[in-house]
Amino acid sequence: MELRFVPQEEIDRQLYDSCVHFATNGSIYGYHWFLNATAKDWDVLVEGDEWVSVMPLPRSKNWWGRQRLEQPGLIPELAVYSVRPLSPTRIQAFWDAIPAEFRGGELTVEPASVPAAPGRFKVHRAAGEALFLDQPYETLVAGFGPDYFNRLQLAEAAGLRPASSFKPERLADLWLETQGRSATNEWQYHAMQRIMYQVLHRSWGGTQAVQDATGELLAMVFIAYSHGRIFPLFRVESVQGRSVGAMTYLWDQLLRTHAGKNLKIKREDLW
CATH class of the missing domain: 3.40.630 (Aminopeptidase)
Structure with missing residues (x-):
């Protein structure tokens, strides 16, 4: 060799x-x-x-x-x-x-x-267990714990709904706002945007988001599709979003729209 x-x-x-x-x-x-x-x-x-x-x-x-x-x-x-x-x-x-x-x-x-x-x-x-999405939605979530469904109930009670796509800067700005400014976070803030624009340039992915009844964004994820796999590259959830299960609601929407497709995602990426 x-x-x-x-x-x-x-x-x-x-x-x-x-x-x-x-x-x-x-x-x-x-x-x-x-x-x-x-x-x-x-x-x-x-x-x-x-x-x-x-x-x-x-x-x-x-x-x-x-x-x-x-x-x-x-x-x-x-x-x-x-x-x-x-x-x-x-x-x-x-x-x-x-x-x-x-x-x-x-x-x-x-x-x-x-x-x-x-x-x-x-x-x-590298840790992680693959969740294969080529199954019905009900089968995908059957093994999830009660906390998942409890948080879904919170999201439904709060009237959460999917949001339309938006530019990478908006996700990065909210991420930096929630994480706080530091030299390391400033570097990551700019690196995240470079990567997101590379993915968008190739039409390999985009943003997923959840908003409340007033239109305020509570949770965002930038996902990429590559090699038959979904990569949640970057995510952010506001304090308010965490209180009403916004990220759980976002993942649940993704599972519903991708169920039955020949894709996989790391199970750990859903939490």
């Missing part, structure tokens, strides 16, 4: 994105534009001249100037993306091929990309 290290400035974006797109474990988080919006520096390990497998290596430097792997903000999981079988041998080969100048660090990756021997790195297995 021929693996080579490709620095950020030499990455062939077309070949790289093509691998992520057609990979058996592809994900929206792996595309170059998502990484560019969240990771200042990243390189890639590549298998083959046609880039049949790729492993993004987001990196940072510590106080002594030593490079280390670092999970980018807003990216919950990465992977060894491959159009070939994800055998343990292939996965281990990628982790073993990370250049020696990467002195340590940690990444969270999807389960199939976790190596048997992580060596000098801390490797975390």
Whole structure:
């Protein structure tokens, strides 16, 4: 297996994105534009001249100037993306091929990309259970706990209803308002908007929102569709929204409109 290290400035974006797109474990988080919006520096390990497998290596430097792997903000999981079988041998080969100048660090990756021997790195297995939506709505919610239905009753009593779509700035503004201003939140505020506009440019998703009887927005989610999966990239719920089950109502509307479709979402993303 021929693996080579490709620095950020030499990455062939077309070949790289093509691998992520057609990979058996592809994900929206792996595309170059998502990484560019969240990771200042990243390189890639590549298998083959046609880039049949790729492993993004987001990196940072510590106080002594030593490079280390670092999970980018807003990216919950990465992977060894491959159009070939994800055998343990292939996965281990990628982790073993990370250049020696990467002195340590940690990444969270999807389960199939976790190596048997992580060596000098801390490797975390991304958590989450897939909820397959190709079922009737009643079947999808049958296993949900009583709190889900109690919050739905609150939402119905409050007269909540779906809201029309809106620009990413509105979601980001409410998010920053609820989270408060800090250097980290200011960075995330702008990164969120860059990503949302990239998704809109590709017509891969948009906003979902809930409002009260007066038209005030109480909960918002920006979702993207990629690789047969729904990714709730960003969400925000106001204090008033939390008191009347606005986010639960939003997810329930999404389940009703997507039930029976060949899609999946992480069950944990619904809470």
